[in-house]
Amino acid sequence: EVQLVESGGGSVQAGGSLSLSCAASGYSRGCMGWFRQAPGKEREGVAVIDSDGSTRYADSVKGRFTISKDNAKNTLYLQMNSLKPEDTAMYYCAARAYIGCGTWSFPPESWFIYWGQGTQVTVSS
Numbered sequence: 001e002v003q004l005v006e007s008g009g010g011s012v013q014a015g016g017s018l019s020l021s022c023a024a025s026g027y028s029r030g031c032m033g034w035f036r037q038a039p040g041k042e043r044e045g046v047a048v049i050d051s052d053g054s055t056r057y058a059d060s061v062k063g064r065f066t067i068s069k070d071n072a073k074n075t076l077y078l079q080m081n082s083l084k085p086e087d088t089a090m091y092y093c094a095a096r097a098y099i100g101c102g103t104w105s106f107p108p109e110s111w112f113i114y115w116g117q118g119t120q121v122t123v124s125s
Contacts, residue, residue, distance in 0.1 A: 002026045002114045004093045009119030016083050016123070022076040022093030022116055031101035032069060034078045035109060036089035036121075043092070043109055047078060050101045058106065061087075083123045090118040 004027075008020040020034070033048030047057045047067035055067050066079040076093055094112035101107045 002095065002097065004095060004114055004116035006091065006093050006116045006119040009091060009121045011122040011124065012083055014083060014085055014123055014125050017079070017081045018083065018121060019080065020078040020091055020093075020119060020121075022078075024074045024076065024093075024095060027074060027095055027114070028097045029071070030095060030097040030099050031107060031111070032076045032093070032095045033101070033107070033112065034067060034076075035092045035094055035112075036087075037092070037118075038086075038089040041089075045106050045109065046091070048101050048107060049076070052100070054101075056101065056106050080121070083121075085123050085125045087121060088123050089121060091121050092116055092118045 003025045005023045029051045034046040037043040049055050049067045064082045069076045093116040095114045
């Protein structure tokens, strides 16, 4: 059974940085990513990384966030810099094994099979 466990969320002032981690167990290589959901809003994609290491980002985070993974540790990361209050949300790790991220500019939420419980990120102005 695949399990995804996020960590690293917290509170930070605008302009600050946070790093999120997602430890994956029972997972084989495929497409992994980060999504977020702010109060009263739909969940949206943030960043994904394919099995070949290629990455895609939402326009709102390009140049500020970096997604990476350590295959040996089976861990996904999200480095978030220059944080803004609008980045405040619950951040979720998502994965789909054996298959890549597809040909979309950004794969839809429905593409992912496995989800973590989420970690809260709060950015104050």
